[in-house]
Amino acid sequence: GAGVSQSPRYKVAKRGQDVALRCDPISGHVSLFWYQQALGQGPEFLTYFQNEAQLDKSGLPSDRFFAERPEGSVSTLKIQRTQQEDSAVYLCASSGQPGGLEKLFFGSGTQLSVL
C-alpha cells in the first residue's frame, strides 16, 4: 500500500471489554513497531516485529496486551479487559529493513477511549 494503514481510527470501549487494533504496514516492510502515545507525551514503545518474529515485547505494560504478526505483514494489537489507563493513541510504524538506521513510517493511529 501507499502508506501504513491502521483501523479503526477511533475506538470507544467500556471498561473490561476486549479490543483489537489492526495495522497494515507498507508492502515489503520487514520491521513493524507498536507505540502508545498518551496526550502530551511522546510515543512509548510497546513491541517490535521483524517479519513474523516478535523480537522485543519489553514495552507491553501488562499481560493484557498481546500482539501478533502471523504472516509477516498485517499485525494486530489486542488489549484484553481494557482499563481507563489504556486510553491513548496507538501508533503503528514500519520500516523497510531491520537494523535501526531506517526512518519509521507511521500510520494515522487508533485513538482508544475506555469509559
Next chain:
Amino acid sequence: QKEVEQNSGPLSVPEGAIASLNCTYSDRGSQSFFWYRQYSGKSPELIMSIYSNGDKEDGRFTAQLNKASQYVSLLIRDSQPSDSATYLCAVNNFGSGTYKYIFGTGTRLKVLA
C-alpha cells in the same frame, strides 16, 4: 532519569528567527538519532536523521550530534508559522539486543507571525 529528555516548551520564536531544540540521552551506546515533527492530531514524520558526530544540514534544518556529551540538537533557520508543531527526538541502539526507537516527550514549538 528518562532515557531521552527534552524540554516540553512551548518554545516561542518570531517568524524568520532560528529555533533551537535540544535533546539529551542516557544510553552511551546509542547509535542512531532522529528528529520527528508531529502536528497536533497527526502522526510523527521524519525531519532529520544523524549517525555521527558533527552537523548535518538539509535545507532550513541542521541536526547536531555530540556523542561525548550525549546531546543532539535541531536548528530551524528562517522559522515559519507552518513549523509550529511538536518536535520529537528519537534514539536507538539496535546492536544491544533491543529493538526500540526511544522517543522523548517532545518540545512544542510556536512560531509567531
